[in-house]
Amino acid sequence: MNTRKYSKPKQYLISIALILFTTLLCFFIKNTVGYKIIALILLMAVSITAMLFEILPVLISAILSGLILNYFFIQPYFSFKIDNEEDILLFIVYLLIALVNAVLTSQIRKEESKARDKEEKENTIKLYNILLNSLSHELRTPISAIIGAVDTLKEYKDKLSQHNQIELLDQIELASIRLNRQVENLLNMSRLETGFFKLNLDWCDTNELIFSILQKFSLIKTHVFQFEPVENLPYFKYDRGLMEQVLENIIHNALNYTPPNTVIKIEALHAAEKLKIVISDNGNGIPSNELHTVFEKFYRLPNTKTGGSGLGLSIVKGFVEAHHGSIIAENNPTTGAKFTIEVPAEASYLNNLTNE
């Protein structure tokens, strides 16, 4: 149980209230059950507080219940005096059990929380290791490609055909672009983690944004892009730079995880006070048991080719959520994956008025 659920004053209040309530209950049944049973019932109430709260409120309820037992239920009633020796023993044993109960439970909980902390720390270390492994792999691969290509060009320039020289230069270019993207992703991740960014909200022409992104991918011939702009789509207020990253990362993801000739389709529409952008493809889709994990940090689909850091989609989610929006990954009924982004955004139909 988690003691952090209740504030300190609340813990005192609830434990005292519980004891008083139990006392009231016992008052009604004291003639049928006798005071020894009542002692057990009160002890149970103390045990309940011990399970819920920190040590101090529990100690107070232990002592309070002991005094109540003595005052109301042990003869002579309404006095702290005890005549009978057996009753004195009962009272002392009661207090002892209540106090030991309080201390032991609190100690057990302390151990539990220590174990939990340790587990959390181990998980952090595990995550950190995954990060380092993934990072060193994702950074070193393109660096190796660059160094290798440069070495080859320097050493064997005379033996290489013109075609192969250009091929090597292309490899250097690709590797550098990939490195740059990894750095960009890392920077974005750390911006998200530290919360060190402010939304730069401004009116955006979403169709224009998508066209400009597609222009960046215009060199890619392995996949087919489809975008039919909705005429009269209003302007929306959002952070254009972040939205650009969101869409680019999803498209990169689709390029990495779908076979050649896959069609990547983008739609942008105004639905229920929200900007809705859907990016779907007709590739192989995402295994259904993995759908809920794709946005997790460092998550990579098992048995897929390399090329990602596992950061792209978690950044996407972070940026969408920074806009108070949502993103869902699902599979199309026929084939392929589908990402749906919904961002609540102010819309302006000013663009559809004829000007002047």
Add this chain to the structure above:
Amino acid sequence: MNKAEILIIDDEPQIRKLLEINLESNDYKVWQASTAKEGILLAANHPPELILLDIGLPDKSGHEVLKELRTWYNQSIIILSVLNNEADIVLALDNGATDYLTKPFRTAELLARIRSAIRRNSTPNNSSIIVCGDLEIDLTARIIKKSNEILKLTSTEYQLLVMLAKNEGRVLTHQYILKEIWGVGYQTETQYLRVFIGTLRKKIENNPNQPSHIITESGVGYRFV
């Protein structure tokens, strides 16, 4: 023909070397400085046609250097920086930078920006006809022609186009354009700007979805090329 002179102020020797090779093989004369102090001194002793200025200098922020240079230097200054956040870019442009490129940049892009910045230095601003690709703007007759056909523009569209064209190659920030065309108090009304850029593109671009004249600089402004 005299070679145009370019001053590089950047503390990274690798970047300076790269720029030097590129610029010299494109017939520019190159001067180099690795600190703000050295750069300002060189610029003062021997004003170049263009300065390539890094923002992250060891002794002073490039923003400061820019402000200092702008008190007397009115040729082009292109900022080269690893920082690509929009606020930083807008700040540099507001401080008088002609243009802004983030590292890593592509060489062809840099050379194109340099050419257009130097051209801006040398073309007198009072010419009454601006020609840009297939576009021709006659400022006295207030006539815009695209491939020799006269375009019909509204008066705001005309003002906007003229302003962009007069600053060819240069990024104009949203705030700047709004203030100049719509006046003080409209600086945040970017939706007006979007509307007019949209209609203007439909009239002057061959493919308004892949504009070749009015280029969007995400979160910053527009550039006319």
